[in-house]
Amino acid sequence: MTTATRGPIDSAAHLARLRKRAPLIHNITNLVAMNPMANVLLALGASPAMVHAREEAAEFAALADALTINIGTLSPHWLDAMEEAAEAAQLAGRPWVLDPVAVGATRYRREAGQxxxxxxxxxxxxxxSEILALERQGSGGRGVDSSDPIEAAEEAAISLARRTAAVVAVTGEIDLVxxxxxxxRISGGHPLMPRVTTLGCALTGVVAAFLVDAEDPFAATTAALACYGEAGRRAGTTATGPGSFAVAFLDALYALDHDQLVTLPTLEVSDAP
Amino acid sequence: MTTATRGPIDSAAHLARLRKRAPLIHNITNLVAMNPMANVLLALGASPAMVHAREEAAEFAALADALTINIGTLSPHWLDAMEEAAEAAQLAGRPWVLDPVAVGATRYRREAGQxxxxxxxxxxxxxxSEILALERQGSGGRGVDSSDPIEAAEEAAISLARRTAAVVAVTGEIDLVxxxxxxxRISGGHPLMPRVTTLGCALTGVVAAFLVDAEDPFAATTAALACYGEAGRRAGTTATGPGSFAVAFLDALYALDHDQLVTLPTLEVSDAP
Amino acid sequence: MTTATRGPIDSAAHLARLRKRAPLIHNITNLVAMNPMANVLLALGASPAMVHAREEAAEFAALADALTINIGTLSPHWLDAMEEAAEAAQLAGRPWVLDPVAVGATRYRREAGQxxxxxxxxxxxxxxSEILALERQGSGGRGVDSSDPIEAAEEAAISLARRTAAVVAVTGEIDLVxxxxxxxRISGGHPLMPRVTTLGCALTGVVAAFLVDAEDPFAATTAALACYGEAGRRAGTTATGPGSFAVAFLDALYALDHDQLVTLPTLEVSDAP
Known part of the structure; x- marks a missing residue:
């Protein structure tokens, strides 16, 4: 049973816990995201490790503090290792985060997602669109009723969370947990963020880092997204394009001062409809 | 039949078409290039996807607007997927671009190239040297007659284009299409470009993005190289080394103003000898 | 037999040799390090190539000037190729550098290391910790006697060097060769270096580049570490976080003026205890 916080979430306290703990995050992620994800985790104060072979993935997952799995550049051996690592993480009581990249695009991805x-x-x-595709498949293709894309994603996220008992985070212009x-709902971020590759994938690692030792995965996930968005907002104040944005974003993650985060005005928590 | 433009090529119009279309580019590329290539395509206004498993490569190639294949870090499963994706792209009427990295270096690469x-x-x-190696192998080892390297590359490019019915682009200090x-012939670029890894590989993605909906692949390829060189030239005006160049280059691609490109003075089109 | 230099090591001369030679460095490295390693080698003046398939790794290793092998993201086919490439390099008289990433973490890595x-x-x-793990395994688990971590690493490095006839470099706040x-012992570097992913892996490539045509691998390795640390120190004077550090570091490697390196005051050589 997790504690169901309903008051405002103290992102600063979550960040302080992460920085003190410097958790080891095991990532089986896509080939494009590996490097940026490692740099994002290091800038934030966590310790990343990329280990994907079946010969060691499960063993390593039990050693690490949390696991992430991302299907961006999938192949059969990797998918087997993902399953074994996820099972090992679960057995060891470690949190793990699924990043279902382009899960609706091909049959192979749909099967991997399930x-x-x-x-x-x-x-x-x-x-x-990934959360919608994942929920639509799992719920037997009925899909959501809403025609408004933001409302549809919210319905799908709530339905997926209830069906899987996972926390579901939908990221975009406005994030939803x-x-x-x-x-x-978390606003923040910057329009240049989608012009830098795999910042979403890297965020998956950040969520995992916030989950370590967290009592409430919902609150930890929300805090992770709030911190990430705040770093994005700050990076956007100096960037002149996606190249300089990526550099400033790592500097901003590194410089995130948890004292300043408590003033973050964009965090709202409410009951799910 | 493609239209054989002989007048000056309007790079600005090609860039404007790309930005309006935001094409989805499917890349089976090398492990070093994946991240820079994705960032270059995003900065330019295209949408990159890296998908290499045989389980989905052909299916995805038919969904995407164009395909690129790069043999930089080759292995057997990948090569099989490359062939299947290229066939699927062709069947679906999508353009695809081959980047024969170091094709002359080993027997494995020579076979893959063919x-x-x-x-x-x-x-x-x-x-x-790649275009020379590819043409020399395919033409039964006769090779080109010229001893001057630039002239030799030009002869090989024309011969390869005639034999394969492909547009051939040779990039270097001066590019040739x-x-x-x-x-x-396209000049432009900057001496720091070869000091940043995989900028050539990323250009292959840019060429693919310019090919989408283009009537004339020759003109589209030429426009792609002209825009890329212009971004390189601009990045070079502020860079102090390869690190800052890479950052400035992404910002310059993002900021490419097609109004300014029409004044690009270095684009010449002539009849092939 | 190598020449056993005991006087001060002239890093500048080693760097000048490297830049004149522009050696081709073949790397079978991890998926996170590939891109930064290539950029570091290019910035320094060497020519990187990443080639990992068994179909060509040995053939390529014999063509290149030096080889590096890094077990960071290991898998069975890669490990086979690593062995074949290392054997080919040795047969061809080429130096090769082993980077035993996290060698103590799993049974698979321990076996790969051996x-x-x-x-x-x-x-x-x-x-x-990697050098300690490697020596502890190889010496039958006896391990080192010291309880002080720096002293323990020094003991392990000397013991490993004597047992394997390799030069052993232990990098950290203070490097040891x-x-x-x-x-x-080489000081230098900057506290931000461990916050940028795979700068250690990239250093392995730099060591390989310095080894080419070097009479004394010990002196060449020491010079490599000294130059790398000096570039790190310089990058740290302008960086505001790990993002800007990574950019400044590549610029600093590119700008390393060997005339300035001769004044490097932190290089000490003594007899091993």
């Missing part, structure tokens, strides 16, 4: 859902992720983080009972 | 040539690329982009009938 | 040690690396470069007879 196989990984069965390994019971602690958090699922994706964009609106739900555990099926509560709902948080 | 296998992929048989999949009929729309464009082949390489440096002079030919379809066997026409020839364009 | 298999690669049998291929007789010219240099082994790792952090203190030994061939079992001589010992050098």
């Amino acid at each position: 196989r990984l859902l069965e390994c019971r992720p602690t958090v699922i983080r994706g964009n609106a 739900t555990d099926g009972r509560r709902l948080a | 296998r992929l040539l048989e999949c009929r690329p729309t464009v082949i982009r390489g440096n002079a 030919t379809d066997g009938r026409r020839l364009a | 298999r690669l040690l049998e291929c007789r690396p010219t240099v082994i470069r790792g952090n203190a 030994t061939d079992g007879r001589r010992l050098a």
Whole structure:
């Protein structure tokens, strides 16, 4: 049973815990995201490790503090290792985060998404179309009723969270986090963020880092997204394009002062409809 | 039949078409290039996807607007997926670009180069020694007659274009594009470009993005190289080394103003000898 | 037989040799390090190539001037190729450098470390815990006697160097190089360096580049570490976080003026205890 915080979430306290703990995050992620994800985690104060071979993935998952799995550049051996690592993480009581990149694009991805859902992720983080595709498949193709894309994503996220018992985070211009009972919306970030590759994938690692030792995965996920968005907002104040944005973003993550985060005005938590 | 433009090529119009379309570019590329290539395509206004498993490569190639294949870090499963994706792209009427990295270096690469040539690329982009190696192998080892390296590359490019019906782009200090009938030379760029890894590989993605909806692959390829060189020239005005160049280059691609490109003075098109 | 320099090591002369030679460095490295390693080698004046398939790794290793092997993101096919490439490099008289990333973390890595040690690396470069793990395994688990971590790493490095006939470099806040007879300590660098991913892995490539045509691998390794640390120190004077540090570091490597390096005051060589 997790504590169901309903008051404002203290992102600063979550960040302070992460920095003190410097958790080891095991990532089986895509080939494009590996480097930026490692740099994002290091800038934030966590310790990343990329380990994907079946010969060691499960063993390593049990050693690490949290696991992330991202299907961006999938292949059969990797998918097997993902399942084994997810099972090992679960057995060892470690949180793990699923990033279902482009899960609706091909049959192979749809199957991979369903196989990984069965390994019971602690958090699922994706964009609106990924969360919609994942929920639509799992719920037998009925899909959501809403025609408004933001409303549809919210319905899908809540439904997916209730069905899988995972926290679901939908990221985009406005981020959304739900555990099926509560709902948080986080603004922040910057329009240049989608012009830098795999910042979403790297965020999945950040969510995992915030989950370590967290009592409430919903609150930890929300805090992770709030900190990430705040770093993005700050990076955007000096960037002149996606190249300089990526550099300033790492500097901003590194410089995130948790004293300043408590004033973050964009965090709202409410009951899920 | 493509339209054989012989007048000056309007790079600005090609760039404007790309930005309006925001094409989805499917890349099976090398492990070093994946991240820079994705960032270059995003900065320019295209949408990159890296998908390499045989389980989905062909299916995805038919969904995307164009495909690129790069043999930089080759392995057997990847090569199989490359062939299947190239065939699917061709069947779906999508353009695809071959980047024959270091094709002359090992027997494995020489064989891979020939296998992929048989999949009929729309464009082949390489440096002079790669184009020379590819043409020498395919033409039964006769090779070119010229002893001057630039002249030799030009002869090889024209011969390769005529034999394969592909547009051939040879990039270096001065770039060269030919379809066997026409020839364009593009200057621009900056001496720091070869000191940043995989900028050539990323250019292959840019060529693919310019090919989408283009009537004339020769003109589209030439426009792609002109825009890329112009971004390089601009980045070089502020860079103090390869690190700052890479950052400034992404910002310059993002900021490329097509109104300014029409004044680009270095674009010449002539008949191939 | 290598020349056993005991006087001060002239880093500037080693760097000048490297820049004149522009050696081709073949790297079978981890998926996170590939891009930064290539950029570091290009900035320094070497020519990187990443080639990992069994179909060509040995053939390519014999063509290149030096080889590096890094087990960071290991898998079975890669490990086979690593062994074959290392054997080919040795047969061709080329130096090769082993980077035993996290070698103590899993059984698979421990076995890989021992298999690669049998291929007789010219240099082994790792952090203190990796060198300790490698020596502890190889020496039958006896381990080192010291309880002080720095002293323990020094003992392990000397012991590993004597047992394997390799030069051993232990990098950290203060770097240490030994061939079992001589010992050098190099300070320099910057506290932000460990916050940028795979700068240690990239250093392995730099060591390989310095080894090419070097008479004394111990001196060449020491010079490599001194130059790298000096570039780090310079980058740290302008960086405001890990993002800007990574950019400034590449610029600093590119700008390293060997005339300034001769004044480097932090290089000490002594007899190994």
